Amino acid sequence: MNNTDIVKQSLKKRYFKERLFKTMGMLSIVTAILFLLLLLTDIFTKAWPAFIQTRVELTVDLNEADLGIDAQSDEQAIMSADFRKPIRAALLNTFPEVTKRKQKRELYSLTSMGAEFQLRDMVIENPQLIGTQQTIQFMADDDVDAVIKGTIDRLLPESDRRVKNDKLGWIETLEASGQITTGFNWHFFAAGDSREPEMAGIKGAILGSLYTLLVTLALSFPVAVAAAIYLEEFAPKNRFIDFIEININNLAAVPSIVFGLLGLAVFINFFSMPRSAPIVGGIVLSLMTLPTIIIASRSAIKAVPPSLREAALGLGASKMQSVFHHVLPAALPGILTGTIIGMAQALGETAPLLMIGMVAFIVDIPQSVTDPSTVLPIQVFLWADSPERGFLEKTSAAIMVLLFFLIAMNAIAIYLRKKFEKKW
Amino acid sequence: MKVQSNRETEDSLNIEYTDTVGQPLCDDPKISTRNVDVFYADNQAIHDVSLDIGAHQVIALIGPSGCGKSTYLRTLNRMNDTIDICRVKGQILLDGHDIYQKKQDPVLLRARVGMVFQKPNPFPKSIYDNVAYGPRIHGLTRNKAELDDLVEDSLIKAGLFQEVKDRLHAPGTGLSGGQQQRLCIARTIAVQPEVILMDEPASALDPIATAKIEELINELKENFTIVIVTHSMQQAARVSQRTAYFHMGRLIEVGETDQIFTNPSHELTEKYITGRFG
Amino acid sequence: MKVQSNRETEDSLNIEYTDTVGQPLCDDPKISTRNVDVFYADNQAIHDVSLDIGAHQVIALIGPSGCGKSTYLRTLNRMNDTIDICRVKGQILLDGHDIYQKKQDPVLLRARVGMVFQKPNPFPKSIYDNVAYGPRIHGLTRNKAELDDLVEDSLIKAGLFQEVKDRLHAPGTGLSGGQQQRLCIARTIAVQPEVILMDEPASALDPIATAKIEELINELKENFTIVIVTHSMQQAARVSQRTAYFHMGRLIEVGETDQIFTNPSHELTEKYITGRFG
Amino acid sequence: DGRDYISVVGSSTVYPFSTVVAERFGKSTSFKTPKIESTGTGGGMKLFCKGTGVDTPDITNASRRIKESELTMCHENGVDGVVEVLIGYDGIVVANDINSHDFNLSRKDLFLALAKEVPTGKEGELVANPYTTWNEVNTDLPAVKIEVLGPPPTSGTRDAFVELAMEGGCKAFPWIKATKAEDKSKYKTICHTIREDGAYVEAGENDNLIIQKLQKNPDALGIFGFSFLDQNADLVKGSMVDGAAPEFETIASGEYPVSRPLFFYVKKAHVSEIPGMQEFLAEFTSEKAMGEEGYLTDKGLIPLDEDKYMKVKTDTLELNNLAL
Amino acid sequence: MKISLMIFLLLIFAAFSYFMARQKITTAYRQHKSKHKILTLPKYFGYVAALSSLIPALLMMFFLQMVEEPYINHEISSFISSSQFDDNQDLNLYMNEIISADTPEKVAALSAEKQQVHQRYMEIQTTTDRTQAVIVLSLAILLAVWAFKKINTDTPARRVFERIVEGILLLAASIAIMTTVGIVFSVLFESTRFFGEVPILSFMFGTEWSPQTAIRADQVGSSAAFGAVPLFVGTMLISFIALLVSVPLGLMSAIYLSEYASQRVRSLTKPVLEILAGIPTVVYGFFAALTVAPFIRDLGQSMGLSVASESALAAGLVMGIMIIPFVSSLSDDVLSAVPQSLREGSLGLGATRSETIIKVLIPAALPGIVGGVLLAASRAIGETMIVVMAAGLAANLTVNPLDAVTTVTVQIVTLLTGDQEFDSAKTLAAFALGLMLFITTLILNVIALHVVRKYREQYE
């Protein structure tokens, strides 16, 4: 039998294996992508109600006598006035049949705890409102919100339902009279954290993440690139350099919580930097991302054709000049890839921030890198741990915001990478 | 041309090397090298080469692959410094000054002894910026107008200006291979070096591009001293005044190009020239 | 050897191409190609080439860089399939069967038409495994003993066995350049192809290694049909029976090697041979 | 620059209550909203006792009382005046999926089901816990596998559960009760050690997760705080313990046996120096927050009885030093 | 003077001396102009002049900033009858309101005593500020003048400047070492204390982990065992399962992308896959605990296996999905980097693509693939949230993936954030675990490095 025939005979089996192999490759990708889609759909379906806000329309009487202030009162006085009164009065007006104490409490909880502050802020803005009657859309309580969105099933027997028959009846009455409206939840993007689901916003966490990542980027990018340049272009071959290399590789494998311990011991305790601040969070995360960026940058620098270096040297450029004028711009796309992976990791990280006090309830929006703040993944973590059911949808919405952040960051990097990519 | 298909065996090539045949020295040397040895770690790549490079001349270095042509060339402007394991022994004098002495700054040296590489390697920048790079880092011009002039001048000298004058700010990497190589030459000329080293500058190019480069070399020798490495004997014959033949790290023979190609003195040179190997 | 330093200008090279000069066809063709065009995307690299490759012969393809030698060579065992943008038109027959027809299996074809590349590319495996690779994937041997024999045999034919017999299980990448290239040839022989294509197999090697490869080619032609691309005319002269000269994607002239080198018919061939460019 | 906000650290159990007060305080006064970190009681104590000064916290939350060793450490570091504030109780409930079996447990049942070693009929003899289903423990209970999702040994909830439920059941065996006097540590070992053979699943401290897991696993019971039961009454139901259902009133009255006190501790030295401290303490201990109908009870905190509340309130506002 | 203002002034100074030095050299060049001589660019002289005043002045400024606070504290406490404060902490607390009082109203709101201190504080503040400014600025000026005088055309300015830059680069590279030192420093002290209570050997080789010690002082501990073996075994088990998922899936994806897929599919799919690595782990945790774990349990039970509701398998599977991109992206890169010549060599012998990939490309790309897998493994070892949520905390010493296990990082987190007192063995154990994990990964890294180097040496 000649060779050609032997080969021919083997072919059928080999081609079967080939197809099998290719199919396996395709299946792997499809599996991974399906999984991603599954996760994303899960998040999106859970998140969408968070972007809708239920409001209750009430006509309040801003009676000077009840509030104890008038249009001339200063801000301090308005601040300390009790704005619950007009709201409660309005509710009682709508449902005059409610008389018992306990029932009243239930009734008052139709509007959010934030409603009084909503009213107060309106009055501070425009003191002329005092003494007038106003029809205002107040934020609804999370239970009302849940009933309207259908998260609480009205058909369940009363014993299994969180919102009892009385309250449900009121809600339905308000609904029938058109006093309940829904709209896009701008508040979610404009407010800081709150313990009331309907009032909780993501702005503080978004800014916190932004500040933290800016610090991380500002520190880790230049340092990592400098380190990579040194190790690739200038480092002599000796034990010290070997030691640096081993350390960098090892740091890539250190669990992130250990970086938190480092941050606590060194930056907060030793250098007495502020707790809960993006500056410390950023430093800790940048230490964590350094190895990733260094490793990626080194391979990018390695991949720059030596001819480019030689061309510059041959013209009388110094080594430093050849590196900064030619090698670095050429390696930038690869460096950016490493940066993006590192920053994505930093964006989603919680554990190290736990140790430096960023797992915290912070309502005020951070104004600078030294103000107390949280970050998006921690907000997710905190909300996921809250007893109130209304936080379930907020949690998913926060995850969506985080993913949006991630994708936006990636898109910028991919754009930059395209821009710097040059063919030779 | 005589076609030979019988081959010497390996052993017959192991000839005892004596001194270089021909006239390695010359009257008006721009660069003189004396007893140069080059090592890559423990591996000696150049053995005891002494050779003068005459001013305003073209000298061609030829020899089989791996014989050390590039290595020798790169000692002349200390490009070998960039290779960690490379060590150079012996004396190399540029205008009588040792270029390997401590005080010599290799950067300044390379500005005086420019280099053109085998593969065209323009920077990923515009044509203008490619040529302007050298003058800029050395501060050769005082203002934009002077720089413009210098760039134009260099491109003209390199015979490229007509082809690119309308797209000076287009990327240099978008040129054809031959144009790129001329761009690299223009870039080297712009620094106004005294010597230009060329390592197989046309080996990657098609015949038409090669022809242009060779024309250019002929013109450049008026102003510059040129050392060219080539694997094409025809090319060596066309462009050089002197030719040096290397073999296994040794300089076997040097002489007038005509003489080397028509009447080589050393057995090895003759074998190489007549195409019995290489 | 005549030294020419005057050059034609670019224009004089723009000759109207007519049909190929010489005898492109032959009596006992192993491979016949007819009106072959090859395109890289919209760029035509080979124009209308018709050429026969005779059985048990060595045919050399020569021509300036970029003229399409490699491209043509790689159409013969469909290695061009691996380049997405590459399209081939025309007929290529191996023993009278069209290798580009749908039914033809490239895997089988490549087992019959082997290839050796310009740069030695041993697999990062042991010497033994390098040679055994082909036989193993094709299932050419039935047991270990047969495979051992085949590996030894192939290494002997490639003239490498003596040098490596004591370290068959050392990595193939640890050999010298010349040895690596012979290993690649051994690897190709082990599949017992009918035709071997060689793309500048000695261009990266020193003269001694080159000599060995050339000897090997001379021996191999007894059993195989060989197509060799080379940039060295001397090498073409030494190893081939027929020579084909390509220029800018066209086959200019084909003929007996002696005739081509001593008495080329086409103006371009003559210019190339006499070293006026290339 | 000075610090113009109050810094609170400590227990994750007290966090949901403390934050509510902080938020209202921030919204209704001109002071900044206090920053409340959830570090766990132990971590909070460590930070709290590190010393005085603006870079240390003013208040730490605790889901247990401060330890003597911790107080000593505080004193060593110059934290001299510490005011203790008992804010109320947290019921610890045992619950399962709402559609699953009803459980009417006794503390003895809990002890027998979850202890590492249980007494045999013979006095003084212990065997490794052999029970795998609830009806083996008590024939009145359903015949389902014993699987309880509960907090890990690092958690105060677990600690309280062990002490109140397990030990309570443990004491039902007279000979064990008797050992308490003779060999306290043996007694504790018997009563406090939870089995580690998989029937008790240490499930982390995310109570929402436990609730969701219970829905996926209707046979399992979960141990968590009352506020989570309160909020998820449509998903899970609490088991009766010793005849009492886990409801607001029964816990408050002490009828339901498993609940634990929640505290926070204040650094006296900071009260006059950090802006808003005084006012924050006043808000926290006000009737409208901590009182019987205060907003903290809406969040599931079990309030103090009237007398205790008044004492806590005066002690706090007068900054009376804690004495252990 | 505000630091930012001072830095701004120093920068202006630096800019000034830059221009002066540059001007001097330019003039000097012009005077003896030799057309053919290549000279060092004047800007380098400028840089050197600027840096030689800027760097020392900045260092001096930071030094003064550091001693400023102790000095002010000292002055203030001697002003307020020093006996009042035990230590600096009390003083800084006392000063909080005074420092914050930056408006007249706030000052007016202070107590009379504090108003006096405030006044004194402002005085001291002003003098120290002035002194600082004078010292730093005059140092800057002095050095600038000195540098200007000293610099001449013979100064090897470019080389000096590049030396400085190289020094900065080296400093950046050394941060890795400082970080390592910092990590060791931050866990060592507590670890030693832990080993004072629990013998190191019983920690390292103990097979029972059950920190059921009492939390409150009036309790007596029940069992307490600190054997780290179950944790490390659990870590290894879960990481192994994760790798079992991610390596085949990731590698096959990488192969498909680099060898089969078109350029377009590749450039699209790769970033999409990379999103998997960026999703917060809490999300994976919920998914593992609520979807995968019950599914596995029900499946197992229907086959008659006993499966814990919190199985290592569930956590491992989901973690495996999470780390796919580490394997796929990095392997894709290295596979694409395998020289085309090897691919052609194999195809030229008549191998099919899959044969080429399995027998030639993967072996050739192995070091890089191993690197990616190592990075993925590091990520798996360090992952916490998924395990906490899906695998629970039970420290069973088992290699059965259907049982519940726990990992080192999970224990570190729960121990650190729990209720127990901070000097209890439980909290300290977290530090010891951290230290031990650090050392373990260090050893693994050194080994991995050696293996990879060996392999490289052999085949490159």
Ligand SMILES: Nc1ncnc2c1ncn2[C@@H]1O[C@H](COP(=O)(O)OP(=O)(O)OP(=O)(O)O)[C@@H](O)[C@H]1O
């Ligand atoms: N960077 C290097 N490290 C180690 N050895 C080297 C290095 N560069 C060259 N060599 C060795 O030095 C010798 C001379 O090499 P060189 O490149 O100078 O030859 P060449 O004459 O230029 O050959 P070619 O015509 O192929 O370019 C060769 O044996 C080569 O292997």
Ligand SMILES: Nc1ncnc2c1ncn2[C@@H]1O[C@H](COP(=O)(O)OP(=O)(O)OP(=O)(O)O)[C@@H](O)[C@H]1O
């Ligand atoms: N992969 C490719 N994609 C696009 N164009 C190609 C590709 N490979 C070759 N070409 C073009 O096809 C033409 C012929 O190239 P080929 O490699 O066949 O030349 P050659 O004769 O082998 O030259 P050399 O002697 O330099 O190897 C050239 O113009 C080249 O630029």
Ligand SMILES: [Mg+2]
């Ligand atoms: Mg060379």
Ligand SMILES: [Mg+2]
């Ligand atoms: Mg070719």
Ligand SMILES: O=P([O-])([O-])[O-]
């Ligand atoms: O966070 P805890 O200390 O209450 O468990």
